[in-house]
Structures are given as C-alpha cells and as structure tokens.
Amino acid sequence: MADKGMTLAVVLLVAGLIVGGGVGYFAAPTKTVTQSTTVTQTVKELPLKNAVVKVGYIASDTTGLETGKPYHEQIIVRDMNAYAKTLGYGTTFTFNVDDAQGQANTHLEKVQGFKSAGITVFEGGGWSSQASAALAYSNSNGMLMWSSSSTSPTLAIANDNLFRMCTADTHLSPALADMMWAAGVKTIVIFQRGDSWGDGIVNLLVPIWTQMGGKVAGEKIRYANEVTEFANYLTVADQQVKTAVASYGGETQRVGVVILSFSEISVILKQVSSYPNIYNVHWWGSDGTAKSQRAMDDAPEEANHMASTAYSHAKHSRLST
Numbered sequence: 001m002a003d004k005g006m007t008l009a010v011v012l013l014v015a016g017l018i019v020g021g022g023v024g025y026f027a028a029p030t031k032t033v034t035q036s037t038t039v040t041q042t043v044k045e046l047p048l049k050n051a052v053v054k055v056g057y058i059a060s061d062t063t064g065l066e067t068g069k070p071y072h073e074q075i076i077v078r079d080m081n082a083y084a085k086t087l088g089y090g091t092t093f094t095f096n097v098d099d100a101q102g103q104a105n106t107h108l109e110k111v112q113g114f115k116s117a118g119i120t121v122f123e124g125g126g127w128s129s130q131a132s133a134a135l136a137y138s139n140s141n142g143m144l145m146w147s148s149s150s151t152s153p154t155l156a157i158a159n160d161n162l163f164r165m166c167t168a169d170t171h172l173s174p175a176l177a178d179m180m181w182a183a184g185v186k187t188i189v190i191f192q193r194g195d196s197w198g199d200g201i202v203n204l205l206v207p208i209w210t211q212m213g214g215k216v217a218g219e220k221i222r223y224a225n226e227v228t229e230f231a232n233y234l235t236v237a238d239q240q241v242k243t244a245v246a247s248y249g250g251e252t253q254r255v256g257v258v259i260l261s262f263s264e265i266s267v268i269l270k271q272v273s274s275y276p277n278i279y280n281v282h283w284w285g286s287d288g289t290a291k292s293q294r295a296m297d298d299a300p301e302e303a304n305h306m307a308s309t310a311y312s313h314a315k316h317s318r319l320s321t
Contacts (some may be wrong), residue, residue, distance in 0.1 A: 186255070
C-alpha cells in the first residue's frame with residue numbers, strides 16, 4: 001500500500017474510464033430484432049441517455065475516508081464525467097461515499113445499504129476481511145465490487161463478483177522468507193491480524209519457511225481486527241523472542257518478528273518500546289506497513305529503531321511480485 005494515494009487515484013481513474021466505456025456500449029442506439037422463430041425482442045434505445053448513475057465507495061476505515069472522500073468526490077468523479085461527456089449521451093456519475101470503520105460486518109451493512117439505494121457497482125473491500133464478508137452478498141445480488149488493495153490469496157476465486165486491481169499475496173510469502181533467510185534470520189515470531197489477509201500470508205509463509213530450515217517460535221500471535229490495546233499480545237511476543245534469542249546465545253539477528261498489520265501498526269509501535277526483547281530485533285512487514293505514513297507520523301522513533309527494514313524490504317518484495 002505504498003504511495004497508496006496516488007495509486008488509488010490512478011487505478012480509480014482507469015476504473016472510471018472502464019465504466020464510462022460501458023456507457024458507450026449500453027447507450028449505443030439499438031433496434032428491434034426479429035428472430036427466425038418470429039419472437040420479437042425490443043430493446044430500449046439509449047437506456048442511459050441523460051441518466052445519473054450512482055456508484056458507491058466504502059472506505060476501509062475513518063483514516064482512509066479522510067483522503068478517499070475528496071479523491072472520489074473532487075477528482076475521480078470529475079474525470080469520469082468529463083469522459084462520459086465526450087460520448088454525448090448526457091450520462092453523469094455520482095459517488096455515494098461511506099465508511100466501514102475498520103469492521104468487516106459494518107462493511108457488509110454498507111453494501112446492503114447500497115443495494116437498497118439502487119447502487120450495484122461500488123469500490124470497497126479495501127481490506128480482504130471486508131471483501132470476504134461482502135462477497136457472498138455481492139454475488140447473490142448481482143453487485144460488482146472492485147478493490148484497489150485486497151491481496152489475500154484466499155480471495156482469488158474464479159467467476160465471482162470481486163474485481164481486484166492488484167496482485168494477490170501469493171508471491172509475497174516466498175519473497176519475505178528469502179529476504180529474512182538472507183539476512184541471517186533463523187527463527188521468526190509471527191504477529192498478525194486475525195483475518196483472511198493475515199491468515200492467507202501466514203498459511204503460505206510457514207511451510208516455505210520451515211522447508212528452508214527456519215523455525216517458528218511458539219504459537220502465532222493473532223489479534224482481532226478491532227483491538228486497540230496490544231499489551232497482552234506484546235507480552236507473549238516478548239517472551240517468545242527472549243527464549244529464541246537465548247537459544248542462539250544472545251544473537252538477536254537470528255530472530256525476527258513478522259508483523260502483518262494495517263493502520264494499527266502505529267499503536268503497536270508506540271507500545272512496543274516497553275518490551276525490550278521484541279524491541280531489539282528486526283521486524284519484517286508487508287504491503288500493510290510498507291512506508292506507512294501514519295507509523296512515521298505517530299511513532300517515528302520506534303519505527304526507525306527496529307522497523308525500517310520491515311518497511312523498505314516489504315516494499316521491494318511487493319514490487320517483485
């Protein structure tokens with residue numbers, strides 16, 4: 001999710017052109033067709049002429065809404081309508097903007113609200129957990145969901161109604177394993193979001209890592225998406241790191257923390273300095289934390305102390321997929 005703002009603008013513009021191109025197809029003049037069986041089918045001419053097409057956008061959380069709302073209402077919809085105007089049919093687009101507030105169930109409720117309002121095409125599912133929660137409803141109700149950032153391998157499903165404009169994390173896990181191994185890491189502590197995105201990466205990473213000869217310290221530390229206090233989880237992780245480092249005679253470079261999180265990384269970083277064992281080993285992240293501006297704004301000292309490798313390496317691994 002590095003450079004997410006610019007990427008979001010570009011991909012949504014492309015999506016807008018695709019939708020606009022669809023207007024050219026559906027709004028094209030049609031005629032009455034008589035088949036050889038004498039069954040006559042009449043198609044309304046220019047069905048979208050002078051129509052206002054409502055498109056939905058659901059921000060993954062309130063932080064995303066702060067930038068997503070102006071992007072859609074002031075930039076994206078303007079470009080979409082400028083393109084539609086060149087087609088000459090008087091068709092215009094509007095965006096209905098909403099906020100999933102970081103919750104998969106809330107995201108589903110927003111999708112259901114869109115359906116009730118007659119909106120069947122929307123951008124959402126920015127988090128894979130949210131996309132997963134809304135997918136069955138979208139499929140059964142003829143809705144098209146497009147996502148600019150969902151990457152969970154578990155959502156790579158053929159013939160569904162989720163269109164993802166980025167690659168899945170299928171290649172992230174082997175790249176992450178290769179980088180950690182090359183850096184001398186032999187044992188990892190897994191600290192992850194408890195959703196389909198985090199599970200998808202971990203389920204691929206662990207067998208690759210162990211096949212290379214690496215070890216996983218204790219049980220993976222899996223936290224719920226809505227958690228805002230991480231002391232209990234950090235306590236467990238700190239003890240796992242302490243035991244692992246001791247097994248290598250105090251060589252901290254042999255132990256790494258795999259951190260799979262989103263915007264909550266800033267909260268985790270602010271709390272982690274109180275746990276000396278986990279604070280003094282390298283953390284390895286993913287696209288969820290790569291160049292996180294929020295982390296650098298809210299916890300710059302902690303991020304620079306032990307997470308810079310996570311952000312920079314994670315971005316490179318993402319670009320290599």
